[in-house]
Amino acid sequence: MIHTTIEKIKSYKNGFSINTKHKLIGWFFVIPGALLIFSFYFYPIIRAFILSLQGGVGNNLRFAGLFNYKRLLQDGLFKQSMFNVFIYLILQVPIMLSLALILAGILNDRTLKFRSFFRTAIFVPCATSLVSYAIIFRSMFALDGFINTILMNLNILAEPINWLGGPWTARLLIVIGLTWRWTGYNMIFYLAGLQNIDPAIYEAAKIDGASAFDRLTKITIPILKPIILLTTIMSTNGTLQIFDETQNLTSGGPANATLSVSQYIYRLSFEYVPRFGYAAAIAFVVFIIVAVLSFMQLKVGDER
Amino acid sequence: MKKKLTVLFLMLMMLAGFSTLSFAQENATITVWCWDPNFNIYAMEKAADIYKDINPNVTVDVQEVAWEDIQTRLSTSLSANQTKDLPDIVLMQDNALIKNVSSFPDAFYDLSDSGINFDKFADFKVELTTVDGRNYGVPFDNGAAINAMRVDVLEEAGYTIDDFTDITWKEFIEKGSKVREKTGKPLLSAIAGESDLLMVMLQSTGNWLFDSNGEPYITENEALKEVIRVYQELLKKKILVEVNDWDQYISSFQSGTVAGTMNGAWIIGSIVPVEEQAGDWRITNIPRFGSIEGATNYSSQGGSSWMVMASSKNPELAADFLNQTFAGSKELYETILPSSGALATYLPAGDSEVYNEPHPYFGGQKIYSDITDFASRVPRVKYGIYNYEARDAVSTAITQIMQGQNIMDALNEAQSTVEFQMW
Incomplete structure (x- = not known):
C-alpha cells in the first residue's frame, strides 16, 4: 500500500519540482501522526473548552459564556484544592529532585559495589501501582501502624502521631508518598545524563583542585541543566494533576486538607450532581496554569 | 480489481451476518449491572431462575460492576447520549x-404504571425511590439501622x-460509660471524617x-x-472510638476491641464470619433523641x-421481570435469605417462615423479622438532589469541630458551601 503510493508520487515526477516532491513526501509521513494527535488530543481540548462555556446540571446544559469561570472565583473548595496542590508542589518537587540528583551522583560512582542493585532498588517503587502503594502507605501510617510502632519502640515518640488525622501531617504524608514513588524515576533521567559526561572532565577538575561541591555546582548541574528542566516540568505537571494518592491515601481528608484539584473535578463529575461544564472549566484553568508554569521554567532555564 | 471486489463481498457478507444475528434474537436478553457477588448478584441470579x-x-x-463504576459509566454515557452500551x-x-433522575431526566424508566405494587415495600424505601410523585425504583436492599451488641461484654457490666x-441516647451514654468502666471496651466505632453514624442519628429524628x-x-x-453534641459526648467519654478507614472499622468489632x-442491617454480613463470637451477639433498635x-x-x-433504563430495548419486559420477582415473589426472598442473609424491604416476605427462623449466631434471636419490623418504622426523609454535597460539607464541619472549631462557625461554612454547590 505504502509502496504503491510512493510509486505514484514518483510517477508525478514531471509535474513537480524536486523541492515540492520532497516536501510532499515529508507531509505524507507526517500526516498520519498529525491526524492522530489532532483527533485524540487537540479536538478533545477544543471540545472541553466549548463544554466549559456551558452551564447547568447533568444533561440540561445550555450556553453560559464565562459564567463557569466567574463561578470558580467564588468556589471555596476550588481555592482550597488549589492551595493544597501548590503546597505539594512547593514542598515536594525541590525535595524530590535534589534527592534524585544526589542519588544519581552517588550511584554514578564506578567504584561503588552492587551499583546496579541499588539503581534497581531505587527505581522499583516507580513500577508499583499508584493505588496499591497508597493503600500500603495508609496502613503503615495508621495510628497503630508500622511507622508509629517503630518510632515509639525507638523512643523517638511518646504518643503515636495520628498522621491521617491532622491537616499538616496528612499533607506531609502525601509528600512522603510522592517522594518515595517518583524519586527513582527522576534519578534515571539524571543517571542517563551523567553517562554523557566525560570522566576526563572531572579528572581535570580534580587536578585543578576543585572540591566535590565545586564539581557538582560547576560541572554536573550545568551539564545536566536541560534534563533538570525536563524533570522539573514533568514533576510540576504531575503534581498539579495528582489524583490517585490523595484519593486513596487520605480521600481528600481531614476536612478537605489534602483535596487535590483533579479529585475535586472527579467529585463534581461523578459524585456530586454532575456539572460537566464547570468541571471542564476547572480542568481548563489547571491546563493554563501548567502551561504558564512550564513556559516560565523554560524561560528561566534556557539561556540560549 | 478482482481482489477488491472479493474484499467488498466479504465485508457485505459479514454485515449481513451481523444483522441476521441480531434479527434472529427473538429470545430477549435483560442485562443487569450490580455489585457484590454474595448479595446482589446472587439475588439477581435467583430471580432470573424464577423468571425462567x-x-x-x-x-x-x-454483570458485576462496582457501584462507583456504575455511577461513572452512567454519567459519561448519559451525558454523551450514548446509551447503547447501558x-x-x-x-x-x-x-x-434522586440526583441521577433529576440530572438525567428521561434516562430512567418510570415504573409508576408498570403494575408494580409499591405498597408492599417499606414506606421509607418507597419515599427514597420516588421523584416528583413518580416511582423510579424497585426497593431491594434493606438499610434499616440496627444496634448490634456483644451481650457477653454487657453481662460483665450487669446489663x-x-x-x-427502646432507650434514649442519654441512657445509652450512662450505660455505655459503665460498660467502658467495667470492661474497658467502647460500644461503638466510626470512621473519622465520614458522617455515616451521624446521618443514622439524624435520620432517626425525622x-x-x-x-x-x-x-x-x-x-x-x-x-x-x-446529634453533633451527642457524638462529641460519646467520643469524650470514650464510648465511641474513631478509626481511619473501613478495614479498621470492621476489624474493630471483629477483633473484639469494640463491643x-x-x-x-447489611453490617450483619461482616459480624457473622467471626466464629469465636457465635452466640455472643444480639441486635436491637438504636437509641432515640429524648x-x-x-x-x-x-x-x-x-x-x-x-x-430500569429508559434506553432499554424493551423496558416493559424488564419492568415485568422485576414485578414478577423482586416485587412479587415471596419465594425469591425465601431462597436468598438463608444463604446470603440478603434482607429485603418487601414486607410480605416478613411473614414468611424463613424470616421467623431463629438465628443461631445471635443466640436464637429472630433477627430477620425484627429487622423487617424496624424497616417498617423508619422515618421518611427526602435525601434530596444535593445529598452528597451536603454530607461532604457536614463531614468537613464535624472534622473541624473535633479539631476545636466553634460549632456555629463550622456549620455556617458548611451551609454556605452547600448553597454555593447548589447555585
Missing part, C-alpha cells in the same frame, strides 16, 4: 437515586440487651440536611446540633434499589 419458569424466552445477563437494569444506591432496647423545600438546612437545624456497632420531638428508635443507612 414464567417467561422461558428471556435470559438474564448479570444495561436494561441497574442497581442504584438510594442516596444517589442485658433489653437494657439497650430530619435531614434539607428542608421540605429542598433548601439546605444546616445552620438552623437544631436536630443536627443535638458493638451501629449501622445498616429532647427532639418526633424522634424515633429507627433509622437507615445504605441500601439500594433496582432501576
Whole structure:
C-alpha cells in the first residue's frame, strides 16, 4: 500500500519540482501522526473548552459564556484544592529532585559495589501501582501502624502521631508518598545524563583542585541543566494533576486538607450532581496554569 | 480489481451476518449491572431462575460492576447520549437515586404504571425511590439501622440487651460509660471524617440536611446540633472510638476491641464470619433523641434499589421481570435469605417462615423479622438532589469541630458551601 503510493508520487515526477516532491513526501509521513494527535488530543481540548462555556446540571446544559469561570472565583473548595496542590508542589518537587540528583551522583560512582542493585532498588517503587502503594502507605501510617510502632519502640515518640488525622501531617504524608514513588524515576533521567559526561572532565577538575561541591555546582548541574528542566516540568505537571494518592491515601481528608484539584473535578463529575461544564472549566484553568508554569521554567532555564 | 471486489463481498457478507444475528434474537436478553457477588448478584441470579419458569424466552445477563463504576459509566454515557452500551437494569444506591433522575431526566424508566405494587415495600424505601410523585425504583436492599451488641461484654457490666432496647441516647451514654468502666471496651466505632453514624442519628429524628423545600438546612437545624453534641459526648467519654478507614472499622468489632456497632442491617454480613463470637451477639433498635420531638428508635443507612433504563430495548419486559420477582415473589426472598442473609424491604416476605427462623449466631434471636419490623418504622426523609454535597460539607464541619472549631462557625461554612454547590 505504502509502496504503491510512493510509486505514484514518483510517477508525478514531471509535474513537480524536486523541492515540492520532497516536501510532499515529508507531509505524507507526517500526516498520519498529525491526524492522530489532532483527533485524540487537540479536538478533545477544543471540545472541553466549548463544554466549559456551558452551564447547568447533568444533561440540561445550555450556553453560559464565562459564567463557569466567574463561578470558580467564588468556589471555596476550588481555592482550597488549589492551595493544597501548590503546597505539594512547593514542598515536594525541590525535595524530590535534589534527592534524585544526589542519588544519581552517588550511584554514578564506578567504584561503588552492587551499583546496579541499588539503581534497581531505587527505581522499583516507580513500577508499583499508584493505588496499591497508597493503600500500603495508609496502613503503615495508621495510628497503630508500622511507622508509629517503630518510632515509639525507638523512643523517638511518646504518643503515636495520628498522621491521617491532622491537616499538616496528612499533607506531609502525601509528600512522603510522592517522594518515595517518583524519586527513582527522576534519578534515571539524571543517571542517563551523567553517562554523557566525560570522566576526563572531572579528572581535570580534580587536578585543578576543585572540591566535590565545586564539581557538582560547576560541572554536573550545568551539564545536566536541560534534563533538570525536563524533570522539573514533568514533576510540576504531575503534581498539579495528582489524583490517585490523595484519593486513596487520605480521600481528600481531614476536612478537605489534602483535596487535590483533579479529585475535586472527579467529585463534581461523578459524585456530586454532575456539572460537566464547570468541571471542564476547572480542568481548563489547571491546563493554563501548567502551561504558564512550564513556559516560565523554560524561560528561566534556557539561556540560549 | 478482482481482489477488491472479493474484499467488498466479504465485508457485505459479514454485515449481513451481523444483522441476521441480531434479527434472529427473538429470545430477549435483560442485562443487569450490580455489585457484590454474595448479595446482589446472587439475588439477581435467583430471580432470573424464577423468571425462567414464567417467561422461558428471556435470559438474564448479570454483570458485576462496582457501584462507583456504575455511577461513572452512567454519567459519561448519559451525558454523551450514548446509551447503547447501558444495561436494561441497574442497581442504584438510594442516596444517589434522586440526583441521577433529576440530572438525567428521561434516562430512567418510570415504573409508576408498570403494575408494580409499591405498597408492599417499606414506606421509607418507597419515599427514597420516588421523584416528583413518580416511582423510579424497585426497593431491594434493606438499610434499616440496627444496634448490634456483644451481650457477653454487657453481662460483665450487669446489663442485658433489653437494657439497650427502646432507650434514649442519654441512657445509652450512662450505660455505655459503665460498660467502658467495667470492661474497658467502647460500644461503638466510626470512621473519622465520614458522617455515616451521624446521618443514622439524624435520620432517626425525622430530619435531614434539607428542608421540605429542598433548601439546605444546616445552620438552623437544631436536630443536627443535638446529634453533633451527642457524638462529641460519646467520643469524650470514650464510648465511641474513631478509626481511619473501613478495614479498621470492621476489624474493630471483629477483633473484639469494640463491643458493638451501629449501622445498616447489611453490617450483619461482616459480624457473622467471626466464629469465636457465635452466640455472643444480639441486635436491637438504636437509641432515640429524648429532647427532639418526633424522634424515633429507627433509622437507615445504605441500601439500594433496582432501576430500569429508559434506553432499554424493551423496558416493559424488564419492568415485568422485576414485578414478577423482586416485587412479587415471596419465594425469591425465601431462597436468598438463608444463604446470603440478603434482607429485603418487601414486607410480605416478613411473614414468611424463613424470616421467623431463629438465628443461631445471635443466640436464637429472630433477627430477620425484627429487622423487617424496624424497616417498617423508619422515618421518611427526602435525601434530596444535593445529598452528597451536603454530607461532604457536614463531614468537613464535624472534622473541624473535633479539631476545636466553634460549632456555629463550622456549620455556617458548611451551609454556605452547600448553597454555593447548589447555585
